[in-house]
Amino acid sequence: MVSLYFAVPHRARWTLLLAASYYFYMSWRVEYALLIMASTLVVYFTTIGIQEAESERRKRFFVGVSVVFNFGLLFVFKYFNFLGSSLQQLADHLTLGVHVPVLHFLLPVGISFYTFQIVSYTIDVYRGDKEAERHFGIFALFVCFFPQLVAGPIERSGDLLPQFFEKHEFDYVRVTDGLKQMFWGLFKKVVIADRLAVVVDHVYSNPTDLDGFPLLLASVFFPFQVYCDFSGYSDIAVGAARVMGFELTTNFNRPYAARSVPEYWRRWHISLTTWFNDYLYLPTVVKRRDWGVRIAVVWALMVTFTLSGLWHGAYWTFIVFGMIHGSALCIEFLTRARRKKLTAFLPPLVYSYLCLGFMLSFIVFVDVFFRASTMSDALYIIPHMITGTVRDLVDLKNAGFSLGAIKGMFAGLGAPKWDIALAMVLIVFLELVQLVQARIVIREALRPRPTWQRWSLYYAMGVLFLLLGAFNNSVQFIYFQF
Numbered sequence: 001m002v003s004l005y006f007a008v009p010h011r012a013r014w015t016l017l018l019a020a021s022y023y024f025y026m027s028w029r030v031e032y033a034l035l036i037m038a039s040t041l042v043v044y045f046t047t048i049g050i051q052e053a054e055s056e057r058r059k060r061f062f063v064g065v066s067v068v069f070n071f072g073l074l075f076v077f078k079y080f081n082f083l084g085s086s087l088q089q090l091a092d093h094l095t096l097g098v099h100v101p102v103l104h105f106l107l108p109v110g111i112s113f114y115t116f117q118i119v120s121y122t123i124d125v126y127r128g129d130k131e132a133e134r135h136f137g138i139f140a141l142f143v144c145f146f147p148q149l150v151a152g153p154i155e156r157s158g159d160l161l162p163q164f165f166e167k168h169e170f171d172y173v174r175v176t177d178g179l180k181q182m183f184w185g186l187f188k189k190v191v192i193a194d195r196l197a198v199v200v201d202h203v204y205s206n207p208t209d210l211d212g213f214p215l216l217l218a219s220v221f222f223p224f225q226v227y228c229d230f231s232g233y234s235d236i237a238v239g240a241a242r243v244m245g246f247e248l249t250t251n252f253n254r255p256y257a258a259r260s261v262p263e264y265w266r267r268w269h270i271s272l273t274t275w276f277n278d279y280l281y282l283p284t285v286v287k288r289r290d291w292g293v294r295i296a297v298v299w300a301l302m303v304t305f306t307l308s309g310l311w312h313g314a315y316w317t318f319i320v321f322g323m324i325h326g327s328a329l330c331i332e333f334l335t336r337a338r339r340k341k342l343t344a345f346l347p348p349l350v351y352s353y354l355c356l357g358f359m360l361s362f363i364v365f366v367d368v369f370f371r372a373s374t375m376s377d378a379l380y381i382i383p384h385m386i387t388g389t390v391r392d393l394v395d396l397k398n399a400g401f402s403l404g405a406i407k408g409m410f411a412g413l414g415a416p417k418w419d420i421a422l423a424m425v426l427i428v429f430l431e432l433v434q435l436v437q438a439r440i441v442i443r444e445a446l447r448p449r450p451t452w453q454r455w456s457l458y459y460a461m462g463v464l465f466l467l468l469g470a471f472n473n474s475v476q477f478i479y480f481q482f
Contacts, residue, residue, distance in 0.1 A: 001020060002175075002243055002244060004016065005017070005244055006168075006169075006170045010167040014137050014138055014141050014164055015137065017141055017145065017146070017164075017244075018137055018140055018141045018144070020146055021141065021144040021145055021146040021149060022144060024146040024149070025109075025110075025144060025146070025149060025150075028109050029106070029108075032108045032109065035073060035077075035108055035111070036108075036114060036143065036144055037140075038073075039069070039070050039073065039114070039115070039118060039143065040118075040139070040140050040143045040144070042065065042066060042069045042070070043066050043070070043118045043121065043122055043139075043143070044133075044136055044139050044140075046062040046063070046065050046066040046122065047062070047066070047121065047122055047125040047132040047133075048132045048134070049062040050062045050063060050122070050125050050126050050132065051125060051131065051132040059126060060126075063122060063123070063126045066118075066119070066122040067119055067122060067123075070115050070118060070119055071115065071119070073111070073115070074111055074112065074115045077105065077107055077108055077111060078107055078111065078112065078313075078314055079310075079314045081102055081314070082314030082315070083314075084101065084102055085102075109150045109480055110149050110150035110151060110480070112311060113148075113149070113150065113151060113152045113154055114143055114144065114149060116154050116272070116275055117142075117143070117154050117155055118143055119279075120154070120156060120157070120275060120278075120279060121142075121156075121157040123279055124156070124157055124158065129158065130157050130158055130161075133157070133161055138161065138164045138165070139161075141164055142155075142157060142160055142161050142164065145160070145241075145246075147236075147237040147238075147240040147241040147246075147248065148237045148238075148241070148248055150480055151230070151233050151234075151237070151477060151479040151480055152234065152237070152251060152269075152271055152272070152479070153234060153237065153238070153248050153249040153250075153251045153270075153271035154249075154271040154272055154275055155248060155249060155271070156249075159247075159249065160246070160248070163245075163246050163247070166245070168244060168245025168246070169245075171245070173447070174242060174243070174245065175242075175243050177239075177242060177443050178238075178239040178240065178241070178242035178243035178244075179239065179243060180239070180443050181235050181236075181238060181239030181242065181443070182235065182236045182239035182240055182243075183239075183461070183465075184235055184239075185231070185232040185233065185234065185235025185236040185237075185239060186232065186236060186465075187232075187461065187464075187465055188228040188229075188231060188232035188235065188430070189228060189229055189232035189233065189236075189477070190465070190469040190470060190471065191426065191464065191465055191468045191469050191470070192224070192225075192228040192423075192426045192427070192430060193224075193225050193226075193227075193228035193229035193232060194229075194469075194470035195419065195422065195423050195426065195468070195470040196221045196222070196224055196225035196228070196423050196426075196427075197225055197229075197470070198414060198415045198419065198470065199217065199218050199221050199413050199414060199415050199420060199423065200218050200221050200222045200225055200371065201414075202218075202413065202414025202415070203215060203217075203218035203412075203413065203414065204218060204222075204371055204372065204373065204377070204381075205373075207372070207377050207380055207381050208377070208380050209412075210384075210412050211384050211388040212384065212385065212387075212388025212389050212391060212392040212409075213385075213388065213389050213392045213409045213410070214409075214410070214411070214412045214413050215381050215384055215385035215388065215389075216385040216386075216388075216389045217410075217413065217420075218413070219364050219367070219368055219371075219381065219385055220364055221423065221427075222364075222367055222368075222370075222371045223256070223363050223364060223367050224256075224427050224430070225478075226367070226370070226371075226478055227252070227255065227256070228430065229477055229478045229479070230251075230252075230269070230477070230478060230479050231251065231252040232477075233477045233479065234251040234252060238250070238251075249270065249271045250270060251269060251270050251271050252267065252268065252269070252270065253266075253267040253270065254267060254434050254437075254438060255267040255268035256359075256360060256363065256431075257356070257434075257438070258356075258359050259352060259355035259356055259359060260332060260355060260359065261325065261328045261329050261332055261359070261362070262329060262332060264359060264363070265325075265329075272308070272311070276304050276307070276308055277304075280300075280303070280304050280307065281300050281301070281304040282300075284296075284299065284300035284303055284304065285297055285300045288300065294333075294334065297330075297333055298330045298333070298334070301326050301329045301330050301333070302323070302326045302327070302330065304326065305322045305323065305325045305326030305329065306319060306322045306323050306326060307322070308322045308325070309321045309322020309323065309325070310322065312370070316375050317369045317370065317372050317373075317374065317375055317378055318369070318370065320369045320375065320378075321366060321367075321369040321370045324366045324369065325366060328362065328366075365382065368381050368382055392409055396409065422468065426468070
């Protein structure tokens with residue numbers, strides 16, 4: 001594909017990329033292409049209508065058509081059954097004898113991502129921040145560009161659309177940089193995420209059968225699993241695009257180094273966070289400014305993060321996940337000045353590490369709702385992993401920290417002890433790599449090194465990939481379901 005891309009004339013490359021993108025998307029289900037094509041046609045013509053409309057009323061009409069059509073599709077495919085089942089439960093509770101219909105179809109892959117991308121484009125055209133794209137083929141490519149189609153990053157039209165008109169020459173350094181980033185993303189997915197998934201999936205499939213340390217360890221593993229899984233895909237997407245000369249948005253920036261909830265969301269799924277900030281949070285604050293700044297901000301935070309949780313999936317666990325994050329952000333906003341006074345006596349380094357420890361604990365806690373299959377599972381896991389682990393540690397102490405007692409704590413995790421120990425080592429390895437990466441760009445630092453040094457590292461990483469990859473347990477990328 002890449003060889004063909006650079007072989008064809010620049011004027012024909014958009015055709016090749018568009019065909020490849022549709023082929024890639026239809027490899028899941030052919031019917032999915034009809035949905036994305038319908039969204040593309042509606043947004044293309046409505047944004048031109050916005051551009052040419054002479055009155056504000058007519059512009060709003062076209063915006064309404066685009067937004068309602070695309071969010072309507074998203075609602076039908078992703079949320080209709082959730083709403084129906086909730087209404088059915090309410091009707092059954094009230095003994096109303098009402099039957100709410102259920103739709104039977106699969107959720108189209110990536111619909112949440114490309115819907116947000118084209119809705120933001122519509123709003124940008126309406127605001128006058130972007131001219132409506134008249135080249136239909138280029139616009140269709142913007143909607144379905146295959147590296148980031150099914151799981152982001154969610155690109156802005158002002159960043160990605162102009163790149164389709166640029167002529168990208170073959171550049172050895174850029175191509176190899178992209179390939180290295182793709183390999184690192186694949187390494188994070190297959191070697192780390194899928195290995196952690198063995199423990200996490202086993203424990204969370206039947207959490208009420210377990211207690212104590214197994215619940216805690218699986219809950220600690222999951223944030224690293226979902227991070228390596230999702231950031232791994234983002235690295236593959238960004239690297240694949242870079243090989244062809246396109247620069248996509250950086251989607252992650254060491255989120256588990258965050259010292260506060262706002263900082264965490266500036267580092268995690270950056271393209272989604274900025275989307276909600278620009279198109280929901282800020283407009284809501286401005287709209288409710290007559291309520292007073294504090295109330296407007298609290299309201300906007302709760303609305304934004306509740307909907308952010310719902311964006312992830314049509315389950316109450318995701319809604320609670322979003323509401324907890326929203327509540328934490330509100331508390332941080334409302335107590336900022338008081339917390340600064342109360343912690344002024346602490347040395348900066350001590351305060352920084354206390355905040356880091358709190359954030360890691362908070363992420364483990366709130367991600368239980370993200371991973372649990374049901375609310376009842378989540379509400380079982382949280383207290384039992386705390387009280388049970390305390391009890392396990394007391395029993396361990398009473399047993400004199402014997403090897404048998406230590407091994408007993410790992411019982412019920414669904415994986416050999418060696419695999420669990422390896423998973424812990426891989427987490428430490430990941431954090432060390434990211435610590436170095438925060439100071440230097442490893443790919444760039446390697447570039448001037450002698451060939452034997454660079455290729456020794458490449459071969460070592462390749463051997464680790466082949467030896468440690470959880471190929472028998474490989475699973476679909478987590479965010480494909482969103």
